[in-house]
Amino acid sequence: MASPPAPRRDADADAGAAFVLESKxxxxxxxxxxxxAIVGPTILTLPYAFRGLGWGLGCLCLTAMGVVTFYSYSLMSQVLEQCEKEGRRHIRFRELAADVLGSGWMFYFVIFIQTAINTGIGIGAILLAGECLQIVYSNLSPNGSLKLYHFIAxxxxxMIVLSQLPTFHSLRHINLGSLFLSLGYTFLVVGACVNAGLSKNAPPRDYSLESSESARIFSAFTSISIIAAIFGNGILPEIQVNLNFCFIF
Structure with a gap:
């Protein structure tokens, strides 16, 4: 495949953007x-989503949302490549939105949405990680003096240190480690569930939905909202721009 065009090197070019655009x-x-990017805290809510929809409808919704999401990724990847062929290589969603939808209010609208989402995700991830560390610490040292706010700090x-890394390519080793940890967690949970299900002391299985109709409706909509965001991520342009070849899903 043909290599992407080199980033602009003129005096007016953004030095940071020029560095990021060096695909490696x-x-x-x-x-x-x-x-x-996809395997995050949201994955942990999947059991709750299936609890609200049931096995059949839950699997159907999860499969359908996976197809829709990755088809959307494919379309976005093609748009990014087309913009690149025309000499406009984007590294952020807001730049892509401004190029496709216009550079007026849409640019600031995307910035507002991204800031709100990233703020919520950042705070939630820090709190969740702090709580997980506290659980591990409590099991290893029940009488320890460290509190939750210590782990949050x-x-x-x-997170502040990692945010100083210049490009996504700089995170490749950390993300590779995260991938192995995610796979390990998945295998452990599946194995534990199978072992618990085959155990003689296994708790009784109950796959029934909520008893009242209103509760079933609320649970169903909550479950659908969880599944709708399960495969999403906001870093597709950053991932694609760091590749040293044109990439289409």
Whole structure:
């Protein structure tokens, strides 16, 4: 495949953007960047989503949303490549939106939406990571003196350090480690569930939905909203721009 055009090097070019646009990644880097971007805290809510929809409808909705999401990724990837062929290589969603939809209010609208979502995700991820560390610490040292806010502060410092890395390519080793941890967690949970299900002391299985109709409706909509966002991520342009070849899903 043809290599993408080199970034502009004129005096008016953004030095930071020019550095980011130096593509160094390979296709397998995109694989674990995308996987770790999707596999997040939202995955932990899937059992609740299936609890509200049931096995049949839950699997159907999850499959349908996966097809829709990855088809959307494919379309966006093609748009990014087309813009690149025309000499406009984008590294952020807001730049892509301004190019496709116009550089007026849409640019600031996307910035507002992204800021709101990223703020919520950032706060939630820090709190969740702090709570997880506290659980591990409590099991290892039941009488320890560290409190939850200590672990939240630790996670915040780590996040600040990671945010200083210049490109997504700089995170490739960290994301690879995250991928292995995610796979390990998945296998452990599946194995534990199978073992619990086959155990003689297994709790009784109950796959029934809520008893009242209103509760079933609320649970169904909550479950659909969870599944709708389960495969989403906001870093597709950043992933694609770090590849040293044109990439189409």
């Amino acid at each position: 990644g390979e296709w397998w880097h995109a694989g674990f960047h995308l996987t770790t 630790m996670v915040t410092v780590v």
